[in-house]
Amino acid sequence: MTSMIQCISPVDGRVYAEREALSPDAAAKAVARARAAQAGWAALSLDERIAKVKAGIAALDGMKEQIVEELAWQMGRPVRFGGEFGGVHERTEYMASIAADALAPTIVENSEHFDRRIEREPQGVVFVIAPWNYPYLTAVNTIVPALIAGNSVILKHASQTILVGERLAEALHAGGVPEDVFQNVVLDHAGTEALIAAKSFGFINFTGSVPGGRAIERAAAGTFTALGLELGGKDPAYVMEDADVDWAVDVLMDGAMYNAGQCCCGIERIYVHQKHYDTFVEKAAAWVNALHLGDPFDPETTLGPMANVRFARTVREQTEEALAAGAKALIERQNFPQDDGGAYLMPQILVNVDHSMRVMREESFGPVVGIMPVKDDEEALTLMNDCDFGLTASLWTADPERALALGRRIETGTVYLNRADYLDPAICWTGCKDTGRGGSLSELGYHAVTRPRSYHLRKVKA
Missing domain, CATH: 3.40.605.10 (Aldehyde Dehydrogenase; Chain A, domain 1)
Known part of the structure; x- marks a missing residue:
């Protein structure tokens, strides 16, 4: 046949x-x-x-x-x-x-x-x-x-x-x-x-x-x-207390939402030092609300449909499960009326999340990201490594030596400092774990x- x-x-x-x-x-x-x-x-x-x-x-x-x-x-x-x-x-x-x-x-x-x-x-x-x-x-x-x-x-x-x-x-x-x-x-x-x-x-x-x-x-x-x-991947970012918050928001939200979140090294979970958590979350929500979901042939569109209805279904299921378990959605449905329940999927930021939720542990590969506050490097490290995947990790600090020392303890293929979601051809593209x-x-x-x-x-x- x-x-x-x-x-x-x-x-x-x-x-x-x-x-x-x-x-x-x-x-x-x-x-x-x-x-x-x-x-x-x-x-x-x-x-x-x-x-x-x-x-x-x-x-x-x-x-x-x-x-x-x-x-x-x-x-x-x-x-x-x-x-x-x-x-x-x-x-x-x-x-x-x-x-x-x-x-x-x-x-x-x-x-x-x-x-x-x-x-x-x-x-x-x-x-x-x-x-x-x-x-x-x-x-x-x-x-x-x-x-x-x-x-x-x-x-x-x-x-x-x-x-x-x-x-x-x-x-x-x-x-x-x-x-x-x-x-x-x-x-x-x-x-x-x-x-x-x-x-x-x-x-x-x-x-x-x-x-x-x-x-x-x-x-x-x-x-x-x-x-x-x-x-697969479930790439984390960690924003430290000495990070440039505006720059981090701009790069990390782009890393989470670009290509409808369908990036191999896209940002899927973010840990923010408690000092900046509220500010980061507020600015991240504003950044995402400025996106325009719609027809990819419209020059105003910044977020197109996901590649397949079944891919969007996975993201919706993870999001709904997290909300049922106590997560809070920051992006309101009314801001993205183009979401048709199919391939056109609105972006979402989730807070009040934890690692009991699939959205923080399993690959989403869509326009959703969870954000958690952390008190210090050790807590961030534990959470970043609490995952079956290891492709990239993005660290945000003014101290490169601190980042290097922490990066050597992260179970990942590539460590970024003050950037994310980029593949440098001079550096080996590799991963670990699953x-x-x-x-x-x-x-x-x-x-x-x-x-x-x-x-x-x-x-x-x-």
């Missing part, structure tokens, strides 16, 4: 795009083509591969108007924010700039008697399973270094952003990356798991939910395939898409 993959637009609930999933035979043939093409691609010089990849990413610019419109239809992001072009170019340029050093051999000895070294070899075929929330940014995190390092890449994009893979393929092929070296495929869950179980890939990068990560690990069990998994394993970007991102090969060469003179 043919499996059809649909994108249901959150804008109006219609089927916006629909594609037929590859059959098992067609999927296997795609992998075979990628494997056959990889050696020729790796044989090109590093400079040649970089030039073709950068030309492909540059080709996305010519699609900007189309891409921005498609993103609004597919996942609801307001057109006023444009696409993801700035971040895509920043990450591509940085990863290209460090490639020669990151992929350079480690020379242990090169004498008249021995040549001892470690070189980085491509993994072969890299499989990228990309998410819908930042569908270009998250994809290029692995695609760009994988191609530059000499791998072929197969991309399976989320059904919610099914057109993104097609645009990336179109652009990269226009830049000179061979069609078999970069392939966009449409697969259902069963087809994806079958390819993984068949030991089709040298490396798999998955960004998505914890249940999705478990499914990937089960499928890969016994294949010894290298995995990179970025899964957030997953592995890392992308930085020099370590190249280590994920390559494997070490050692040479111990004894020179014999005739």
Whole structure:
């Protein structure tokens, strides 16, 4: 039976795009083509591969108007924010700039008697399973270094952003990356798991939910395939007594609400020193009440619909449970009449919350944030670590040494000081606990898409 993959637009609930999933035979043939093409691609010089990849990413610019419109239809992001072009170019340029050093051999000895070294070899075929929330940014995190390092890449994009893979393929092929070296495929869950179980890939990068990560690990069990998994998050912020409150409110509320709260490292819980708690809460509520929920094609809209009705349902359920347990909502329903009970979801700030509530412990991935007062660093640390996830943590203080000392005790992948919700390509993007394993970007991102090969060469003179 043919499996059809649909994108249901959150804008109006219609089927916006629909594609037929590859059959098992067609999927296997795609992998075979990628494997056959990889050696020729790796044989090109590093400079040649970089030039073709950068030309492909540059080709996305010519699609900007189309891409921005498609993103609004597919996942609801307001057109006023444009696409993801700035971040895509920043990450591509940085990863290209460090490639020669990151992929350079480690020379242990090169004498008249021995040549001892470690070189980085491509993994072969890299499989990228990309998410819908930042569908270009998250994809290029692995695609760009994988191609530059000499791998072929197969991309399976989320059904919610099914057109993104097609645009990336179109652009990269226009830049000179061979069609078999970069392939966009449409697969259902069963087809994806079958390819993984068949030991089709040298490396798999998955960004998505914890249940999705478990499914990937089960499928890969016994294949010894290298995995990179970025899964859930419940990122905290801690505003200390010496913080700039206005700045903290502006950045943290943006981090909680931007993209309808659908950010991997978005702020989902905030702990504020009791000295500033009342002021912070008052200013945060004013900030959120200034948002405009509505049609993503309206240039006045700052908060579009969530990508799917079921995602909004999860946020509503968490919020309603918290309110029933004693939490207080600061944002009134009348301020956001566009909330339709479906994908269009009003933003919310909750106070009188505690860690018995799901909204403070489980990933929400929507425009809701809970705020709690704390008396000191130790209480804040205990609460920040009282979570199954560990992606980022945001600290707010005028004392960087204090932040560094505290940051070393937080169970997280990245610690921010006086900022939040930003991915620096020079720093490894990684997590701990149920957030997953592995890392992308930085020099370590190249280590994920390559494997070490050692040479111990004894020179014999005739």
